[in-house]
Every structure is written in structure tokens, then in C-alpha cells.
Amino acid sequence: xxxxxxxxxxxxxxxxxxxxxxxxxxxxxxxxxxxxxxxxxxxxxxxxxxxxxxxxxxxxxxxxxxxxxxxxxxxxxxxxxxxxxxxxxxxxxxxxxxxxxxxxxxxxxxxxxxxxxxxxxxxxxxxxxxxxxxxxxxxxxxxxxxxxxxxxxxxxxxxxxxxxxxxxxxxxxxxxxxxxxxxxxxxxxxxxxxxxxxxxxxxxxxxxxxxxxxxxxxxxxxxxxxxxxxxxxxxxxxxxxxxxxxxxxxxxxxxxxxxxxxxxxxxxxxxxxxxxxxxxxxxxxxxx
Amino acid sequence: xxxxxxxxxxxxxxxxxxxxxxxxxxxxxxxxxxxxxxxxxxxxxxxxxxxxxxxxxxxxxxxxxxxxxxxxxxxxxxxxxxxxxxxxxxxxxxxxxxxxxxxxxxxxxxxxxxxxxxxxxxxxxxxxxxxxxxxxxxxxxxxxxxxxxxxxxxxxxxxxxxxxxxxxxxxxxxxxxxxxxxxxxxxxxxxxxxxxxxxxxxxxxxxxxxxxxxxxxxxxxxxxxxxxxxxxxxxxxxxxxxxx
Amino acid sequence: xxxxxxxxxxxxxxxxxxxxxxxxxxxxxxxxxxxxxxxxxxxxxxxxxxxxxxxxxxxxxxxxxxxxxxxxxxxxxxxxxxxxxxxxxxxxxxxxxxxxxxxxxxxxxxxxxxxxxxxxxxxxxxxxxxxxxxxxxxxxxxxxxxxxxxxxxxxxxxxxxxxxxxxxxxxxxxxxxxxxxxxxxxxxxxxxxxxxxxxxxxxxxxxxxxxxxxxxxxxxxxxxxxxxxxxxxxxxxxxxxxxxxxxxxxxxxxxxxxxxxxxxxxxxxxxxxxxxxxxxxxxxxxxxxxxxxxxxxxxxxxxxxxxxxxxxxxxx
Numbered sequence: 145x146x147x148x149x150x151x152x153x154x155x156x157x158x159x160x161x162x163x164x165x166x167x168x169x170x171x172x173x174x175x176x177x178x179x180x181x182x183x184x185x186x187x188x189x190x191x192x193x194x195x196x197x198x199x200x201x202x203x204x205x206x207x208x209x210x211x212x213x214x215x216x217x218x219x220x221x222x223x224x225x226x227x228x229x230x231x232x233x234x235x236x237x238x239x240x241x242x243x244x245x246x247x248x249x250x251x252x253x254x255x256x257x258x259x260x261x262x263x264x265x266x267x268x269x270x271x272x273x274x275x276x277x278x279x280x281x282x283x284x285x286x287x288x289x290x291x292x293x294x295x296x297x298x299x300x301x302x303x304x305x306x307x308x309x310x311x312x313x314x315x316x317x318x319x320x321x322x323x324x325x326x327x328x329x330x331x332x333x334x335x336x337x338x339x340x341x342x343x344x345x346x347x348x349x350x351x352x353x354x355x356x357x358x359x360x361x362x363x364x365x366x367x368x369x370x371x372x373x374x375x376x377x378x379x380x381x382x383x384x385x386x387x388x389x390x391x392x393x394x395x396x397x398x399x400x401x402x403x404x405x406x407x408x409x410x411x412x413x414x415x416x417x418x419x420x421x422x423x424x425x426x427x428x429x430x431x432x
Numbered sequence: 433x434x435x436x437x438x439x440x441x442x443x444x445x446x447x448x449x450x451x452x453x454x455x456x457x458x459x460x461x462x463x464x465x466x467x468x469x470x471x472x473x474x475x476x477x478x479x480x481x482x483x484x485x486x487x488x489x490x491x492x493x494x495x496x497x498x499x500x501x502x503x504x505x506x507x508x509x510x511x512x513x514x515x516x517x518x519x520x521x522x523x524x525x526x527x528x529x530x531x532x533x534x535x536x537x538x539x540x541x542x543x544x545x546x547x548x549x550x551x552x553x554x555x556x557x558x559x560x561x562x563x564x565x566x567x568x569x570x571x572x573x574x575x576x577x578x579x580x581x582x583x584x585x586x587x588x589x590x591x592x593x594x595x596x597x598x599x600x601x602x603x604x605x606x607x608x609x610x611x612x613x614x615x616x617x618x619x620x621x622x623x624x625x626x627x628x629x630x631x632x633x634x635x636x637x638x639x640x641x642x643x644x645x646x647x648x649x650x651x652x653x654x655x656x657x658x659x660x661x662x663x664x665x666x667x668x669x670x671x672x673x674x675x676x
Numbered sequence: 677x678x679x680x681x682x683x684x685x686x687x688x689x690x691x692x693x694x695x696x697x698x699x700x701x702x703x704x705x706x707x708x709x710x711x712x713x714x715x716x717x718x719x720x721x722x723x724x725x726x727x728x729x730x731x732x733x734x735x736x737x738x739x740x741x742x743x744x745x746x747x748x749x750x751x752x753x754x755x756x757x758x759x760x761x762x763x764x765x766x767x768x769x770x771x772x773x774x775x776x777x778x779x780x781x782x783x784x785x786x787x788x789x790x791x792x793x794x795x796x797x798x799x800x801x802x803x804x805x806x807x808x809x810x811x812x813x814x815x816x817x818x819x820x821x822x823x824x825x826x827x828x829x830x831x832x833x834x835x836x837x838x839x840x841x842x843x844x845x846x847x848x849x850x851x852x853x854x855x856x857x858x859x860x861x862x863x864x865x866x867x868x869x870x871x872x873x874x875x876x877x878x879x880x881x882x883x884x885x886x887x888x889x890x891x892x893x894x895x896x897x898x899x900x901x902x903x904x905x906x907x908x909x910x911x912x913x914x915x916x917x918x919x920x921x922x923x924x925x926x927x928x929x930x931x932x933x934x935x936x937x938x939x940x941x942x943x944x945x946x947x948x949x950x951x952x953x954x955x956x957x958x959x960x961x962x963x964x965x966x967x968x969x970x971x972x973x974x975x976x977x978x979x980x981x982x983x984x985x986x987x988x989x990x991x992x
Contacts, residue, residue, distance in 0.1 A: 226966075235734065239787075242736050243921070246736075246917075247962040250954060251959055254956065254957065254958050255955055257955070363799065406803055408803050409807075412796070416781055487864065509870075511870040523864060528857065590870070
């Protein structure tokens with residue numbers, strides 16, 4: 145029971161990152177290999193707020209969200225949009241965007257290393273226990289889960305109950321058809337990419353309240369987020385949330401029962417199972 | 433039309449999610465015939481072609497050739513069994529030469545040529561479709577019509593029993609159309625079986641031995657071109673289409 | 677297909693070049709610059725074998741470090757019980773098996789799955805090795821004591837480079853090479869032509885993976901002491917991709933054009949800006965992707981065609 149709840153708390157934070165990536169991949173068609181670095185950027189911001197400024201790290205969201213949104217907007221506008229325009233086929237865009245975001249991820253790691261160095265970082269925030277069902281959990285984890293819930297629910301409502309959300313879903317189903325019904329695909333994709341990046345950075349900020357991180361840890365979270373998105377089905381927010389919880393629980397179980405150093409192996413095992421049995425994702429229909 | 437049945441399509445269903453594209457279709461294709469698969473846009477003709485060539489798996493039912501079950505075989509095995517095709521939107525490899533594109537058909541199928549013999553053989557297929565002296569050009573530099581010819585030459589290169597032509601005659605001018613019709617007729621004279629999806633009515637009338645008419649995933653008529661084109665149901669299905 | 681006269685001359689020229697290169701370690705003062713020649717040779721082999729698979733298929737493999745690390749560990753762990761050459765062969769086989777498994781899981785599906793799988797593969801193998809050593813092996817790292825010098829390593833890499841070029845050339849002339857070009861052009865056409873698409877890709881990826889594993893094994897003695905974070909360094913995967921892209925992947929000799937200049941520039945960057953190496957590497961990568969998408973060899977080929985067509989134009 146305790147493992148289950150810890151897993152769900154962790155999965156909730158993964159869900160934040162994964163829905164961010166899902167927006168970027170599903171709507172903007174960019175498989176963003178630098179999404180983990182956005183997360184690390186959020187974590188560093190929170191760290192700086194908490195230690196250098198002695199402020200509540202959650203206050204850093206006031207800065208992190210607009211900054212990450214702006215930065216990702218610029219990245220899409222000036223680095224990725226040219227690729228979208230020059231790509232003749234979906235396949236070419238895929239290769240190009242993989243290469244560019246891969247290069248970008250190393251660039252960002254380089255900036256973090258330069259600015260902060262290669263050590264591990266952590267700070268203490270709300271690390272007081274709270275009792276749920278006779279077991280104790282860190283308050284920071286509980287708060288993180290609440291934030292995750294708010295982010296995912298907000299995104300869900302936006303996508304399903306607003307006009308602009310509807311146009312996002314339309315683009316993720318069929319880009320060309322969306323442009324035929326007068327949706328500005330480039331503008332919406334740019335917005336989706338920026339928003340996805342801002343959400344990922346929020347996830348990183350939240351994660352930093354209870355997890356030790358370093359400049360080059362982003363790739364691990366990129367991988368996990370990608371596995372979650374594939375598992376949930378590309379562009380499927382609901383699927384991503386369920387998949388994130390599955391990964392959170394699996395990782396917690398592996399960490400407790402086998403070895404905490406094997407969490408990535410847990411993600412890979414899930415990934416393999418999905419590849420072998422349901423490549424279209426948990427809730428996806430068979431693609432043709 | 434008493435020749436043996438070569439290809440058997442039985443109760444084939446294809447669903448895309450909730451959409452039923454092919455709804456329990458059955459028909460036979462006889463040896464050495466030209467079968468026209470016609471019907472208004474969106475009636476499921478191209479999907480049917482994709483099911484026969486194995487580009488898509490069928491949801492239900494089966495397709496068999498010479499009593500060999502093709503359904504559930506991977507595309508490459510269907511190709512090796514002797515089914516070749518052209519695509520509605522021409523598919524050639526632009527970065528390869530014309531000759532290489534044609535050679536692709538004769539290396540991995542039941543024809544397994546290589547080396548000099550392959551080049552000579554591919555060259556012959558190009559002559560067959562009326563392309564001479566351009567075999568070392570890049571395919572990207574060809575006109576759309578010539579690319580279609582390259583595609584047909586590639587299909588022929590595999591020496592198929594059945595050849596599927598998906599709107600191969602579309603976009604040709606009247607002279608080219610005549611040559612095209614002659615070419616397809618000569619394929620039947622070679623002993624091949626041809627299934628064609630076509631909108632050009634002249635071609636259907638003069639080429640097809642039989643027609644299968646589809647509408648919204650069902651077969652609404654079968655028979656000689658004259659028969660089916662006189663069928664009131666067929667006329668109704670085509671109304672509003674470019675029916676002459 | 678028959679051997680053309682020009683191919684024969686080319687082959688002889690390459691052999692002669694290798695013969696000359698083999699004398700390098702005997703030149704005066706060689707010890708100093710072998711320390712840069714060895715990495716160049718290493719990267720050339722890795723980037724060339726990377727391009728054998730990723731060039732025609734356009735499937736970006738980010739897993740070189742995983743294969744390299746497996747090779748290094750094969751040598752480190754087996755050195756006490758087995759003769760050195762046998763270990764190289766075992767490394768090659770392990771690399772091929774690992775590539776086959778990864779390929780079997782992902783290459784039957786779309787390329788995205790492959791990229792994602794390779795992205796974390798080095799990290800995954802590192803975790804698994806660390807876990808294994810912690811729980812079964814007792815120690816974190818392993819010592820690799822051999823009497824192999826940089827010159828020996830260089831000669832082995834040189835021989836391996838020759839082998840890779842030979843294999844690459846043979847593949848290009850074979851049905852497999854033709855199949856993979858068709859697959860890279862249009863997978864649907866390939867399937868309808870009777871090509872076993874997944875199998876062709878897996879075989880090529882196995883070639884690429886096994887070469888990387890052997891390189892890892894050959895390089896292991898240079899570490900002296902290896903531990904998982906060194907053997908499975910993701911930076912290696914990154915370097916290989918950037919060099920191959922810089923050189924261009926359409927020709928077998930393309931990656932060589934990238935490895936040589938980049939290794940030199942890298943040496944300068946690493947010694948002058950030690951704190952910003954990763955940053956500069958990322959920026960360099962982005963510049964290559966945006967401004968030289970076909971690589972140096974692509975530029976050279978374009979110039980060659982221009983130079984050849986110019987006189988013809990002026991005659992008309």
C-alpha cells in the first residue's frame with residue numbers, strides 16, 4: 145500500500161512532464177529530446193530561489209512558467225519552424241527534429257554545467273512527514289502530487305472544453321485538415337510547443353523539492369517522458385496520465401524490491417512490453 | 433469467361449477505427465482477365481487494392497491466390513507470390529536512377545536477378561513501357577507521367593501473375609491514353625491478370641473483361657462493362673460524379 | 677557485379693595509404709601525437725560504422741556508447757581467463773547480439789521507437805552493469821592491465837578501419853546494400869518489391885553495433901581502470917553522430933571527412949575552454965545540422981558535379 149501511494153505520487157510528477165511532451169509531440173509534431181533539460185532548468189530555478197534567495201521554491205513558478213514559455217516559443221519559432229517548413233515529408237521532419245533537439249539538449253546541459261558545475265544539487269523543502277493510511281509520506285511529495293493534479297486537470301479542461309483546445313486536438317489528429325478549417329497551424333503549434341515546455345519546466349521545479357538532481361540528469365527524464373507518451377498513445381493526454389502512474393508505481397516497486405539504481409531498467413521493461421504487445425499505446429487504436 | 437479462378441476475395445472486411453471502409457466484399461478474379469474495380473470516390477477501391485497487395489491487413493475475411501492464403505502474409509511475401517502494383521500517388525525513389533528503380537522489382541521477388549543480367553532485363557522493361565534512353569537519369573528529374581511509366585516497369589520487372597494498377601491512366605492526354613490502353617491490353621496478352629481501379633470510362637469500356645462496382649464499401653454490381661454501366665444502381669451511385 | 681578497373685585502382689590506393697599510415701608510430705616524436713591520432717582513428721571507425729546503418733536508413737542511433745561500453749567490459753572482465761584475440765571476437769558477437777535484440781524490438785516498427793530506445797540505452801546498460809558489479813562482482817570498477825601501448829591500439833584500429841571499409845564496400849555492392857537504399861527511399865516500395873525490410877535493417881545495425889563493441893574492447897587497455905560511468909559515456913554517442921553528420925553519410929568516406937577536422941578542433945576546444953566543452957559541442961552540432969545538412973562530403977560532391985558540368989555549359 146505504501147509503495148502504491150509513493151508510486152502514484154511519483155507518477156503524478158512524471159505525468160506533468162509527459163503531458164508537456166505530449167503536447168509538443170502530438171500537436172507540434174516535434175519529438176523533443178531536450179524536454180528533460182527544460183525540467184532541469186525548472187529545477188535549477190527552484191534551487192536558486194530556495195537557497196540563494198531563501199524564498200519558497202514554489203514562488204519560482206512565477207518566473208519559471210513565463211520564462212520557459214518564452215524560451216520554448218523562441219526555440220520553436222527560430223530553430224524548429226524552419227525545419228517544419230523545409231521538410232518535404234513527415235519522416236524528414238522527424239529526423240531533423242530529432243537531431244536538432246538532441247543538439248539542443250547537449251547545448252543546454254553545457255550551459256547548466258558552465259553556470260552551476262557538475263555537482264549534485266538538493267535543498268530541503270517541506271520535508272516533514274504527513275500520515276496517510278497509517279504510513280508516512282513527505283509533505284513535499286504530497287504537494288507535488290496536488291500540483292500535478294491541478295496541471296493535468298487544467299490541461300484536460302482546456303483541451304476538451306474550450307475552442308482553442310479543440311483546435312489543438314484537431315491539429316494533432318490531422319494537420320492538413322486542420323488548416324483547411326481555418327486553424328492557424330503554425331501559430332497553434334508554436335503555442336503548444338511553448339506551453340509544453342513551460343509545463344515540463346513546472347514539472348522540474350516540483351520534482352526538485354524532493355529529488356536530488358544534476359546538470360546532466362535531463363536525458364533520463366526525457367527517456368521516461370518519451371516512454372510514457374508512447375505508452376499512453378501519442379497526443380493522448382488521458383493515456384499519458386495513466387501511463388505516468390504505471391511508470392511511477394513500477395519504478396517504486398523496482399526501487400524497493402530490487403535496487404534503486406535500476407529505475408531506468410524498469411522504464412525500459414515497460415517500453416519493451418509496449419513495443420511487443422501494444423505499439424499503438426494503451427488506449428490507442430491500431431494504426432494503419 | 434470460363435478460365436480458372438486465380439484470385440479469390442471472400443467476405444473481406446476492413447475497418448479503420450469506427451469507419452467501415454470495406455463491408456464484407458466477395459468476388460473472383462479469373463486467370464488472364466482484366467478486371468475493372470470501379471465506383472465513386474471513397475467507395476473503397478483503393479482500400480481493396482491495398483488489402484490485395486498486403487499494404488493493409490484485412491479486419492476479417494480472406495484473400496487467396498491459387499488456393500494459397502494471402503491474408504495475414506507480410507507484404508513482401510505477397511509480392512513474392514506474384515502480385516505487383518502501382519500506386520495511386522506515384523511512388524518511385526527520386527534519388528535513384530530510372531534503371532535502379534526498375535531493377536528494384538526484379539531482385540527480391542521470385543525473380544532474383546543480379547549483375548549484368550539484371551541491368552539488361554530492367555532495360556527491356558523500360559522499353560516495354562516506352563521509356564528509351566533515359567535509364568541513367570535521376571527519377572526525380574522525370575515528368576509525372578514518365579514516373580508512372582517507371583513505376584509500371586518496376587511492377588512488370590517482378591514478372592507478376594497479377595498486376596494491380598491504381599488509376600494508372602489518370603492524367604494522360606488522349607494520345608498517351610491510347611498507348612496506355614494498348615500497353616495494358618498487351619499485359620493480358622502476355623498471360624497476366626490485371627486488376628485496375630479506374631475513372632476513365634473509355635478505358636474501362638475498351639479494356640475490361642469484367643467490372644466490379646463498389647459503393648460505400650459494398651459491391652453493388654458485377655458483370656461486363658456494358659452490363660454494369662447500364663445498371664440503374666450504378667448510375668445512381670455515380671450521379672454527381674464525372675460520369676459521362 | 678563485375679569489379680571495375682577504377683574500383684581496383686581505388687582499392688590499391690587505399691591499401692597504399694593504409695600501409696603509409698601504419699608507419700606513423702615509428703616516426704620520430706610519435707608518442708606525442710599518437711595521443712590525438714588514436715582518437716581520430718577511433719572516431720573514424722565508429723562514425724563510419726554508424727553511417728553504414730544510419731546513413732541509408734535515416735534511423736539516428738544514439739547508442740554507440742552502449743556498444744562501446746559492452747566491448748570495453750568484455751575485455752576488462754575476461755582478460756584474466758581468455759586470450760586477447762578471443763575477447764575481441766566475443767565483443768563483436770555480444771555487440772551483434774545486443775544490436776539484434778534492440779533491432780528486433782524496435783526496427784519492425786517506426787523509426788521513432790528506435791531513436792527513443794537507443795537514447796537511453798547507454799544509461800540503461802550502465803545502470804545494469806553497476807547493479808551487477810555492486811551485487812555480484814563486489815567492486816565498482818575493473819583494472820585492465822595489458823602491455824599494449826598506444827601504437828598497438830593504433831594498429832588494431834587501423835586494421836579495423838580497413839575491415840570496416842571493406843565490409844561497407846561489399847555491402848554497397850550487394851543485394852543487401854541495394855535493398856537498404858530502396859528502404860531508405862520508400863519503405864512501402866521496398867515491401868512491395870519483396871524486400872524483408874525489418875531483417876535488412878537489423879543486419880546492418882548488427883554490423884554497426886559489433887564494430888562499436890570491438891572498438892570498445894580495443895580501447896579498454898587505454899583506460900587502465902574502467903568503471904561504468906567511463907565506459908558508457910553518452911558523450912561518445914554524441915561525438916560519433918556529430919562527426920558522421922559533419923562528414924556526410926551518403927558516401928563511405930564521408931565520416932572520415934568529419935572525424936579528422938572535428939577531432940582537431942575538439943582538441944583545441946577541450947584544452948582552451950574546459951568548462952564550456954559540452955556547450956560548444958552542442959552549438960557545433962546545431963550549426964552542422966542547420967548549415968551543412970549533407971556534410972562535407974555532400975559539399976565536395978556538389979562542387980565536383982559543378983566543376984564537371986561547367987565546361988559543358990560554356991561549349992554550348
